[in-house]
Amino acid sequence: MQRIVLKVHPKDNVIVALQDLEKGQEVTYDGKSYVLVEDIPAKHKFFMNDMQAGDEIIMYGVLVGKAQEFIPAGGRMTTANTKHAADPFEYRPYHYTWTPPDVSRFKDRTFNGYHRADGKVGTANYWLFMPTVFCENRNLDVIREALHNELGYAVTSKYKKYTHHLVEAFKNNEDLSNLTLNALPAGAGNDGGRLFKNIDGIKFLNHQGGCGGTRQDAGTLSKLLAAYADHPNVAGVTILSLGCQNLQTKQLLEDIKLRNPSFDKPLLVFEQQQSQSEEQLVSDAIRKTFEGLIEANKIERQPAPLTALTVGVKCGGSDGFSGISANPAVGYTSDLLAALGAKVLLAEFPELCGAEQQLIDRTIDEAAARKFIHLMTTYNDQAISVGSGFFMNPSPGNIKDGLITDAIKSTGAAKKGGTSPVVDVLDYTEPASKPGLSLVCTPGNDVEATTGKAASGATLILFTTGLGTPTGNPVCPTIKLATNSSLARRMSDIIDINTGGIIDGEKTIEEMGEEILEYCIKAASGEVIPKAVLLNQDDFIPWKRGVSL
Known part of the structure; x- marks a missing residue:
């Protein structure tokens, strides 16, 4: 019943x-x-x-x-x-015991990934464009349109065809009301095949930083871009610089080497103020990148152990079922991954308000626990200083669907991290290095959080939603999980997995958690493509370390 x-x-x-x-x-x-x-x-x-x-x-x-x-x-x-209201928290000596789940079903499993020279394994193979300053965004847009259309990565052609049909109908004085996207002729807007079969995408990190602001903002952005260049899912990088901006190319290259002294990926740099013209800059960037793509396309997927996975867990557009269905199910997946020796990243520090003591007691290293306390306290104090605070985190949509206080939202959100010990606490852009569950300091904001998870090395992101959130990441395939069956049916174009069976009494949290891991293995192998990837939902927002909930 x-x-x-x-x-x-x-x-x-x-x-x-x-x-x-x-x-x-x-x-x-x-x-x-x-x-x-x-x-x-x-x-x-x-x-x-x-x-x-x-x-x-x-x-x-x-x-x-x-x-x-x-x-x-x-x-x-x-x-x-x-x-x-939430209980105060503190460090206290605490002997946390954990009984790992049975992973016998998965212990000998592998996924087919892209092996990098430094030993990391990617779940995808992307070429990355990044500007050192917002002044280069237009040039990135021009290059994106050229490469996406010609190389088979565009997803907008059906909308262009639709607009064309509207224009023709208007010219002919036809009624537009019945000319819907579904009314297009069969096959309209289909993209051609990809030229490079082993290149999963060409991604562009447009942003609003690199100049103005503070030197600290530029420094944080440099570390973020360095993290993306070094990401296991990235095969090569093209950098566009203006020349006079705060974030100098020299600093970015130094941060890349500081993050990974063994960095050896193709790295192309073009500086506009040293070029003869914009035309030369853009054409040279396209040609050199095309040559790089030819080489990167020679890399093929090979088997890798599940220990090579790094999975970020995230919730957005949350509802009153998030902490009951999708988040606990993802939490069980997190425990499976931790027991297998993979890495799991739980971020969104404003959405851990009320769950702090539980996480502190689970942290196996005192220094890491105190680092978590410092980051949480400093972050919340900063929010309070401008008249806000973690308690103001729930959005109108959250509240409308049953998340009345931040502690309710946060305690349900923390369920995504499962029950395994916390092995490390990472500040923004710090790379995950230890198997098991790590806490990563990011805002709760969906895109800022996913941007930060990828910077810490997430090669897949599990993103739960109760209201529906069309969010992805440029370099990290993002898998969407619905908390309820109604949402999964209504927004099937963005939802990959429905955990509503838990609410309906059809599945247990454990059964759903194992299904999620099976999907992760397929997605990591390129056997299934998450909807966010198919739709090119490449959201990227750097965090300036200001108040963002």
């Missing part, structure tokens, strides 16, 4: 509605009945007992808020009657 409500943790004093519930409806859970005093939409929570102002609200077994007024049993949790 399908469940209609769920109590997430035995200590909780709220219950989650798994479907829309009506005022006056009697709900029975674990042998006790509750009469609802108002409508409770799916994904929202109602209180199990009468709550007085100041009473603590517990979910996921931890403090997530406090009642602001009297709330009767059966009343709905809202932003009016509930405010964020």
